[in-house]
Amino acid sequence: MKVCILGGGLTGLSAAYALSPAHEVDLLEKQEVLGGCLSSYRIGSYSIESFYHHCFEGDTALLKLLKRCDLSGKLEWLTGSTGSYAGGVLYPMTTPFEILKYPYLSLTDTFRLAILTKKAGKMPVEDLDDIPAHTYVTEHLGQRVWESFFEPLLNSKFGDRKDEVSAAWLVSRIAIRSNRGLSGERLGYVRDGFQQLIDSIVRIVSSQGCRILPGTPLSTLEHYKGGWKVNGEPYDCVLSTLPLQELAAHGGPVIPPVPYQGAACMTLGIERDVCNGIYWVNMKDRAPYGAVVAHTNFVPASRYGEHIVYLASYFSGEPGTDIADRMRNDFCKRFGLSREEIHWERLAIDRYAGPLYVTGYRRLIPGYESNGLFVAGMFSRPNYPERSMEGSVRAGLEVADRILRRLT
Ligand SMILES: Cc1cc2nc3c(=O)[nH]c(=O)nc-3n(C[C@H](O)[C@H](O)[C@H](O)COP(=O)(O)OP(=O)(O)OC[C@H]3O[C@@H](n4cnc5c(N)ncnc54)[C@H](O)[C@@H]3O)c2cc1C
Structure with a gap:
């Protein structure tokens, strides 16, 4: 046929x-x-x-396909660290000690977060499909945890439409992302891409x-x-x-x-690390990007002979014609990088970069x-x-x- x-x-x-x-x-x-x-x-x-x-240990179909493609030998399990950029300061947020030191969360907030992380994998996410993530977090963990922890995360993933996202998405994401040791999260990458x-x-x-x-x-x-x-x-x-x-x-x-959101992602080849060794930095401060993903704080920079960072933003409608300038200029200023230290830059825009997991999504x-x-x-x-x-x-x-x- x-x-x-x-x-x-x-x-x-x-x-x-x-x-x-x-x-x-x-x-x-x-x-x-x-x-x-x-x-x-x-x-x-x-x-x-x-x-x-990056991929995850539970990605069984993907790992099987990599094997059939003779790429299992090139799959590396590396450590992904996280941080938050808030009030002009870059805070590491990988280890429990670092989270405890984060000034925007109290001890009680951290404790509540730890409990949610522990039970996320066992929660029936489909029951949470009709509840907004924002409502779920503020009711169960409090307004400060929303503002200081989850709002920047949702902002980095969903931009202006973050308030429409369901608790089902949030809880399942916490479950996927809770495979972490003391030094960070275990994530997979195929050596050489x-x-x-x-x-x-x-x-x-x-x-x-x-x-x-x-x-x-x-x-x-x-x-x-x-x-x-x-x-x-x-x-x-x-x-x-x-x-x-x-x-x-x-x-x-x-x-x-299903509703979609677009992504605008700038990739930069740069002279040095400006993220203090952190792989994934969520922006609590408002910026033209929601996260800085420093690829070479995950995969060693020596493989590329330079440092690589992504500036990630999601949008609905149009990203704006000046998006590249706004992203690069803001990044240079905020992270103390001069234009001469940028070796190259590329901008990828995809209007259909991912579904918007709004409440009620499962029925769509x-x-x-x-x-x-x-x-x-x-x-x-x-x-x-x-x-x-x-x-x-x-x-x-x-x-x-x-x-x-x-x-x-
Ligand atoms: C910013 C970003 C980060 C991500 N990070 C991760 C990650 O870390 N880990 C992970 O597991 N996943 C990640 N993903 C998700 C992953 O990349 C996608 O789920 C997957 O690649 C989607 O594949 P697809 O074939 O379903 O869709 P697509 O990749 O969108 O493929 C659809 C194809 O259809 C083509 N097409 C569109 N219109 C036409 C047309 N008219 N005629 C012919 N062809 C057409 C498009 O060009 C495209 O090639 C990420 C995605 C994005 C956008």
Whole structure:
């Protein structure tokens, strides 16, 4: 059978991996490069993700895929430290002692936080789907914990729409992120970058006969009695991994979409570390970015011959044409970096960078099949209540399984 996959991110590539041994698969990707949110820049002799990435020990489907791609040997488990930038000061917040010393939280606040962290993994998150994170935190942990701890975190992830986010997202994120020792959180990274995972899947699926077509956007989609026509070409089956808004705009079925947020992420190659050795700094002070992610305080800078930082911000609507200038200039001023110390900079903007996990989100999740068309992606069940590489690999494999059963 002839199958068309729309979108060459992790969902589309994982589905192609499972479908191409059995069927004739074409994969269409709008961009010239593959990988979607997991694509990378080539800087001199190395690759670096255009959006910061790490994985977790519980990412079973992703780890299995890395193994099949012969990359398990390159997977490293490193330590991710955290901090908070508040009142013009950068506070380390990794160890219990550092959290105790953080002046914006009292001893009682810290104790309540510790209890929540301990029980988060066992809480039925789906019961929290209709409760705003803000309400949950202020009721159970107090206003100060919200303002000093969770509000900056939600601000770094959801920007101006943070108040709409559900407690289900917050609690599940705490559960995912509580695998920490005294020196920090245990996080995975593929030595030399996740681009190798994308390249490896592309190699495997191509050898299985899949036709990969980068630089080929979906322009028209029409239903006909044998299946669907994509850009005029007939297919027995179509799997779309595009945001549902994009799919409907090109003639696909109108499936109520989940709300999305955009991300603007600036990557800078710089002369020295300006984050005091901390990997992830949440901005409590208002800035044009919600977090500074110092990649080379996670992966050693010696691998790159320079330091790499991301300035991460999320937006709804438009990011503003001057976003790059605002981010860079603010970062230089606040973190004491001169323009001469910047080796290079890149800005990645994705309007569909992640679902906005608003209250009631779970009821918006679409099934894998709608009006004779298959859909999977960041909006699918495995990516609730947090989107991830793991969720997209699982969504791709699960929908492929459904297609395989349907086509036989
Ligand atoms: C800032 C950021 C940080 C992240 N950090 C992490 C992390 O640390 N750990 C983790 O596990 N996950 C992380 N993620 C999430 C992870 O990257 C995603 O969940 C995953 O890569 C999404 O894959 P996808 O295929 O579902 O979607 P996408 O990657 O969005 O793929 C969809 C593809 O469809 C293509 N497309 C769109 N329109 C068309 C069209 N008209 N025609 C053809 N193609 C089209 C797009 O170009 C894209 O390639 C992060 C994401 C972001 C944005």
